[in-house]
Amino acid sequence: MIKVIEKLHHAEPGWQVQADVVVIGSGVAGLSAAINARKKNLSVLLLTKDLLSTGSTAWAQGGIAAALGPKDSPIQHLADTLEAGAGLCDQNAVKALVEEGPLAIKNLISLGTVFDLDSQGNVALTREGGHRQNRIAHAGGDATGAEISRALVSSVLADPMIQIFEHALVLDLLKDKNEQVCGVTLHVMGEGLIDGVGAALGRAVVIATGGLSAVFEQTTNPLVATGDGVALALRAGASVADLEFIQFHPTVLWVGEEARGSQPLISEAVRGEGAILLNEKLQPFMQNMHPMKDLAPRDVVAHAVVEEIRNSSSGYVWLDGRKLGEDIWRKRFPNILASCRKYSIDPMNDLIPVVPAAHYSMGGVQTDMSGKTRVPGLFVVGEAANTGVHGANRLASNSLLEGLVVANRLAEHLENLPKQQDPVAAKANGELISGELRRSINQITTTGAGAIRDEDGLKNTLKELELLVSEKTKEGSTQAWEATNLFTVSTFIASAALMRQESRGAHWRQDFPKKDDKNWQVRIKGEIEDGQIKLTTQTIAQ
Ligand code: SIN
Numbered sequence: 001m002i003k004v005i006e007k008l009h010h011a012e013p014g015w016q017v018q019a020d021v022v023v024i025g026s027g028v029a030g031l032s033a034a035i036n037a038r039k040k041n042l043s044v045l046l047l048t049k050d051l052l053s054t055g056s057t058a059w060a061q062g063g064i065a066a067a068l069g070p071k072d073s074p075i076q077h078l079a080d081t082l083e084a085g086a087g088l089c090d091q092n093a094v095k096a097l098v099e100e101g102p103l104a105i106k107n108l109i110s111l112g113t114v115f116d117l118d119s120q121g122n123v124a125l126t127r128e129g130g131h132r133q134n135r136i137a138h139a140g141g142d143a144t145g146a147e148i149s150r151a152l153v154s155s156v157l158a159d160p161m162i163q164i165f166e167h168a169l170v171l172d173l174l175k176d177k178n179e180q181v182c183g184v185t186l187h188v189m190g191e192g193l194i195d196g197v198g199a200a201l202g203r204a205v206v207i208a209t210g211g212l213s214a215v216f217e218q219t220t221n222p223l224v225a226t227g228d229g230v231a232l233a234l235r236a237g238a239s240v241a242d243l244e245f246i247q248f249h250p251t252v253l254w255v256g257e258e259a260r261g262s263q264p265l266i267s268e269a270v271r272g273e274g275a276i277l278l279n280e281k282l283q284p285f286m287q288n289m290h291p292m293k294d295l296a297p298r299d300v301v302a303h304a305v306v307e308e309i310r311n312s313s314s315g316y317v318w319l320d321g322r323k324l325g326e327d328i329w330r331k332r333f334p335n336i337l338a339s340c341r342k343y344s345i346d347p348m349n350d351l352i353p354v355v356p357a358a359h360y361s362m363g364g365v366q367t368d369m370s371g372k373t374r375v376p377g378l379f380v381v382g383e384a385a386n387t388g389v390h391g392a393n394r395l396a397s398n399s400l401l402e403g404l405v406v407a408n409r410l411a412e413h414l415e416n417l418p419k420q421q422d423p424v425a426a427k428a429n430g431e432l433i434s435g436e437l438r439r440s441i442n443q444i445t446t447t448g449a450g451a452i453r454d455e456d457g458l459k460n461t462l463k464e465l466e467l468l469v470s471e472k473t474k475e476g477s478t479q480a481w482e483a484t485n486l487f488t489v490s491t492f493i494a495s496a497a498l499m500r501q502e503s504r505g506a507h508w509r510q511d512f513p514k515k516d517d518k519n520w521q522v523r524i525k526g527e528i529e530d531g532q533i534k535l536t537t538q539t540i541a542q
Pocket of ligand 1: 060061062063266267268269360395396397398399
């Protein structure tokens with residue numbers, strides 16, 4: 001069994017700041033958590049690793065799903081979410097999501113988000129994979145996340161009781177003598193007093209750090225998505241679940257064999273408007289795969305794309321969006337059009353070469369639908385959390401919605417926080433994986449624990465990760481802290497993927513190609529015990 005790092009090595013905090021609530025992350029979940037905490041009259045420290053407006057939310061193209069259309073209802077949204085989740089969704093969590101979804105969109109509008117409207121002046125709704133109704137609200141055509149982020153950031157900036165720290169990488173959680181979380185240690189690349197390692201104290205900590213897809217070689221996420229929140233919650237005693245389920249987005253622009261890091265996404269909404277996938281022989285291949293064809297749930301489409309690529313001599317398939325016409329390309333997809341043109345592709349006349357890339361983690365820190373974890377005082381919201389809403393495969397555009405709904409419910413728990421206590425000295429002897437090993441972690445994770453898996457590959461991934469632990473360092477740096485977090489999440493992903501001996505949703509085992517409800521309609525839960533990974537199974541709440 002691989003040893004995981006239980007505490008990061010870092011200097012003692014040289015400065016301290018304090019508020020009622022510490023929120024880590026400035027995507028839709030973190031910004032909403034901060035705004036909702038202020039509604040309860042609580043002061044907030046908002047910490048973000050990069051700039052306030054950067055991160056995965058601002059990159060979200062497709063949109064946000066909610067049953068807003070005249071022919072739609074929460075019950076239909078529930079049915080589509082459960083079907084996409086392939087038997088592993090927590091039904092009560094999904095029910096809360098779909099019932100509270102329409103109000104969450106109205107709240108966003110009242111905070112200033114400008115959604116695209118239809119000819120009657122209602123929020124325009126489109127379709128994405130797995131949805132049987134038009135229920136995806138979008139903004140600026142394909143700039144939905146950027147518009148939501150703009151509106152939430154301006155609310156946050158207007159509130160003097162929200163103190164913001166940019167370039168702040170959170171290291172570990174602090175606890176008081178009652179084992180209650182009472183703050184975090186963090187490293188800030190700042191100037192003057194607030195620089196280097198410090199402590200941000202609060203009566204509760206909300207992790208909203210986003211995803212972990214930067215653990216793979218190719219991702220649609222920004223490279224700051226290094227699983228920091230999941231790794232730090234694990235080190236503080238939280239449990240995680242569903243980490244074997246990594247969603248690969250089927251249509252990412254192919255920009256060459258050697259492409260690594262963040263890749264340009266071609267939104268599923270392009271297929272929602274009528275584009276179709278073609279194989280090397282220019283034949284449509286989703287026709288017989290699923291009744292919803294090119295708009296099948298994402299795992300089905302990604303699987304079919306991978307199979308086509310394996311059977312072809314090229315490293316990609318084609319997306320044909322030529323029939324969408326100039327008006328749709330210019331108005332609905334201005335940013336995707338610009339991305340394609342940057343690579344000399346004109347999607348009105350040319351086919352677009354596409355490949356799958358890591359997009360979203362269904363797994364994360366186990367929480368209820370209010371973001372509450374098993375660690376007192378610790379809440380997790382957004383992609384870093386696992387509420388059970390997404391099951392084995394997230395339905396398109398349900399993630400921004402989940403961030404909003406959970407951040408809204410979370411505020412109720414923040415009302416009765418215990419009094420702030422001093423942190424007790426944290427465990428000594430922290431260690432780190434060298435920052436230079438990040439590319440190796442990416443390569444090892446992608447090769448054995450990527451879109452296609454089997455026992456040999458997964459065991460090999462774990463063996464190679466184990467070799468990296470022998471190269472530990474005590475030199476604290478952003479690169480080393482991130483590499484250590486990546487190492488932790490990779491180890492959990494590969495271990496859970498090895499344990500799950502079936503194929504389901506986004507988890508595809510070549511050696512166990514079928515879904516096995518009898519043995520595996522369970523959630524794999526993980527934690528750190530005595531410096532090692534402990535995995536157990538848990539029944540699904542139906
Ligand atoms: C997309 O626009 O295709 C991505 C939407 C999502 O991941 O929910």
